[in-house]
Amino acid sequence: MKKLSVVSTILIMINTLIVSSVFSKTDDPSLPNVSSEAAIVMEATTGEILYEKNAQSQMYPASLTKIATAIYAIENRKLNDVVTISKKARNTEGTRVYLEEGEQVTLEKLLLGLLVNSGNDAGVAIAEHISGSVELFSADMNLYLEDVIGLRNTNFENPHGLFDPEHVTTAEDLAKLTRYAMKNDEFMKIFGTKELPWNGESWDTTLYTHHKLLREKPYEGVTGGKTGFVPEAGVTLATTAKRENLNLIVVTLKSDTEAEAYADTVQLLDFGFENFETVSIPKESSFFAGDFEYITPSVFFYTHQADEQVTIAVKEDEKLRITNQNGALLSSYQFPVVSASETNLPSNPEDVRPFFPPGISSSIYLFLLVVGLSGLVYYRVRKKQL
Known part of the structure; x- marks a missing residue:
């Protein structure tokens, strides 16, 4: 039997989805009724x-x-950077942490003021520190969002979200953004901060997160959140929560009231935790297709409805497929394929090395092996007879 050991790094995240695994707004009474x-x-x-x-x-x-x-x-500056507050930052409208012109504040403190108290002045100070102006920062950040995170339907005109008709995004892009940010420990530490003392030149207080599921009405498993509101946007809400093997992101946009936004969020979190689970396939798990064995070099995750049975198999096209009991595709992974000449390069991380020597088929190899063993047995018998 031929054996292929896949030693390249697998991209764990599987984004191949089908319609049956994505639940949209319908009249199905079992689905959330989102306002x-x-x-x-x-x-x-x-x-x-x-x-x-x-x-x-x-x-x-x-x-x-x-x-x-x-x-x-x-990701682009050090948290201990010292930022000098400008007049423009000082005079930013909306929710603030009351920074003073000329005040010197660390970037980490500004980020806390930005996410915990939603300080618009902190956002302008951060933008000016990184790019020199709000306009240049917005251009730089848009490139980052597209090139690094892969957002395709987002354009930001400022660092804080005050209304601009061209300052737009989607719920899906915001979920992708949050998912990316969650991989950063420093971000999650700030994103999940419930309260902290704030000692500024003109404002000494204790800041409390605006997200009620983190503080006022705690929801089991909530790990972070951000609120938003301008009249044109309505109430916006982003929430992260984790229970056991399920790690959820919920985004709601343009709610009429806070109560509506939180009710929708709780309903959607309940829906996720009650109906789905994420399962891992251990590292070095083996899957067979014809004469080949495929081995996963790292842990592989997939999410499915908790009450459905799944089948995991590799087909002849060297693709690992996870399907439900109806045969619907949930996730898939294409094992890398390399030419025979590449299999002799062990330093290449994309190597897929054959078990049998290159150029020799399994039948020929087994024939030679049998002949060799037979010869060895014959030699030993003859030696004893002599």
């Missing part, structure tokens, strides 16, 4: 969408913009 104009539930480990409503429609995000500002700043 917000747009909403999405995404499993953060696998990236699979468990529910969506108008998730690809461009809308105004309000302060959910600050998720992008925060992760961009964390």
Whole structure:
């Protein structure tokens, strides 16, 4: 039997989805009845969408913009950078942390003010520190969102989310953004902060997160969240929560009231936790297709409905498929294929090395092996007779 040992790094996240695994707004009474104009539930480990409503429609995000500002700043500057507050930052309208012109603040403190208290002045200070101006920062961040995170339907005109008719995104892009940011420990530490003392030149207080599921009405498993509101956007809400093997992201956009946004979010979290699970396939698991064995070099995750049976198999096209009891595809992974000449290069991380020597088929190899063993047995028998 031929054996292929896949030693390349597998991209764990599987984004091949089918319609039956994505739940959209329908009249099905078992699905959430969401009032917000747009909403999405995404499993953060696998990236699979468990529910969506108008998730690809461009809308105004309000302060959910600050998720992008925060992760961009964390990945492009040091948290101990000292930022000098400008007059423009000082005079920014809306929710603030009351920074003073000339005040010097660390980037980490500004990020806390940005996410915990939704400080628009902190957002402008961060933008000016990184790119020199709000305009240049917005251009830089848009490139980052597209090239690094892969967002395709987002354009931000500022770092805070105050209304601009061209400042738009989608629920799906915000879920992808949040999923990316969640991989950063510093971001999640700030994103999940419930309260902290704030000692500024003109404001000494204790800041409390605006997200009620983190503080006022705690929901089991919530790990972070961001709120937003401008009249044109309505109430916007992003929430992350984890229970056992399920790690959820919920985004709701354009809710009429806070109560509506939170009710939708709780309903969507309940829907995810009650109906789905994420399962892991251990590292070095073997799958056979014809004369070949395929071995996963790292842990492989997929999400499915908790009450459905799944089948995991590799077909002749060297693709690992996970299907439900109806044969519907849930996730898939294409094992890499290399030419015979590449299999002799062990330093190549994309190597797929054959068990048998290159150029020798399994039947010939087994024939030679039998002949060799037969000869060895004959030699030993003859030696004893002599």
